[in-house]
Amino acid sequence: MKFMVIVKATPASEAGIAPSEKLFVDMGNFNEELVKAGILLAAEGLQPSSKGARIRFDGAQRTVIDGPFTETKELVAGFWMIEVGSKEEAIEWFKRCPNPHEGVASEIEIRQLFGPDDFGTDLPPDVRAQEDRMREQLATR
Known part of the structure; x- marks a missing residue:
C-alpha cells in the first residue's frame, strides 16, 4: 500500500524560515x-506558497492565482511517499518522526493512494491498460 504523508505548513515555513541544523540532522x-x-519512495520539502500558483477550474475556464495563500493551516510544507503493508504500519513509522516544525505544535497527515484495483469494475478496461503501461514506463526510469 502506498501512502502520502503530508506535512502541514506553519507561519514559519510559509515565511521561508529554514529548519535548525538539529532538525536537518534529525x-x-x-x-x-x-x-x-525499504519503504521510502520520495521525500521533499516545498517552497513557500508565495512562490507557487493555483489553477482554478470552472467549466472550460482556467484562472491562475499566484501565491501566497492566506490559510496557512490548509497548506502543505512537504511530503513523504512510502510503501508499507498497512495504514497502521505507516502510523507506527511516523509516530517516530521528528516534529517537522520545532517549537510549535504541528501535524502530519497520512493518506493512502488509490491504485487501479481500488476502482474495481468502475475503471474501464482501456484505462486500466493505459495505467499499466504508464506504470511500467515509470518503473524503467
Whole structure:
C-alpha cells in the first residue's frame, strides 16, 4: 500500500524560515531509517506558497492565482511517499518522526493512494491498460 504523508505548513515555513541544523540532522536520520527499511519512495520539502500558483477550474475556464495563500493551516510544507503493508504500519513509522516544525505544535497527515484495483469494475478496461503501461514506463526510469 502506498501512502502520502503530508506535512502541514506553519507561519514559519510559509515565511521561508529554514529548519535548525538539529532538525536537518534529525530528519535526515529519520529519512535514512525509512530508506534502510525499504519503504521510502520520495521525500521533499516545498517552497513557500508565495512562490507557487493555483489553477482554478470552472467549466472550460482556467484562472491562475499566484501565491501566497492566506490559510496557512490548509497548506502543505512537504511530503513523504512510502510503501508499507498497512495504514497502521505507516502510523507506527511516523509516530517516530521528528516534529517537522520545532517549537510549535504541528501535524502530519497520512493518506493512502488509490491504485487501479481500488476502482474495481468502475475503471474501464482501456484505462486500466493505459495505467499499466504508464506504470511500467515509470518503473524503467
